[in-house]
Amino acid sequence: MSNNKDMIKDLYAKFAAGDVPGAMANFHEEIEWTEAEGSPEAGTYIGPQSVIENIFAKIGEEWASYRVEPHTFVAEGDMVIALGEYSGTRKDTEKSFTAPFAHAWTLKNGKVTKFFQYTDTVLIQAVLN
Numbered sequence: 001m002s003n004n005k006d007m008i009k010d011l012y013a014k015f016a017a018g019d020v021p022g023a024m025a026n027f028h029e030e031i032e033w034t035e036a037e038g039s040p041e042a043g044t045y046i047g048p049q050s051v052i053e054n055i056f057a058k059i060g061e062e063w064a065s066y067r068v069e070p071h072t073f074v075a076e077g078d079m080v081i082a083l084g085e086y087s088g089t090r091k092d093t094e095k096s097f098t099a100p101f102a103h104a105w106t107l108k109n110g111k112v113t114k115f116f117q118y119t120d121t122v123l124i125q126a127v128l129n
Contacts, residue, residue, distance in 0.1 A: 038121030
C-alpha cells in the first residue's frame with residue numbers, strides 16, 4: 001500500500017468481500033482492538049485471534065446482513081479515522097438497526113496496532129431485546 005489511508009480503505013474492501021484473512025494480514029500480532037461500551041462485543045481484545053473469536057465470529061453468529069460501510073477517511077500521521085454507518089438485523093430478535101460510526105486506526109511500520117470504535121450504542125441496544 002502506498003499510504004496508511006489506502007491500507008485502511010483496502011482493509012474495509014477485503015472485509016466487505018468476506019476476505020477476513022486478507023483484511024487481517026496487516027494486523028500487528030499484538031493489535032489492541034476496542035469495541036465501544038454498550039455494544040454486544042464491548043471490550044478490548046489483544047491479538048488477531050482474539051479479535052476473530054470475540055468480534056467477527058460473534059457478529060457472524062448473531063447478526064444477519066451485517067454491514068460496515070465507511071464513506072469518509074481522514075489520515076494524519078500514523079492515524080486514520082474512518083466515518084461510516086453500520087446496519088444489520090439481529091438473528092434472535094429479527095430487529096434491524098442503522099447507526100453511525102467513527103473508527104480510529106493506529107498504524108506503525110505498515111501494521112495496524114490499535115483500533116477504537118465510536119458508535120451510538122443506544123441504537124444497537126434497541127435491537128437486542
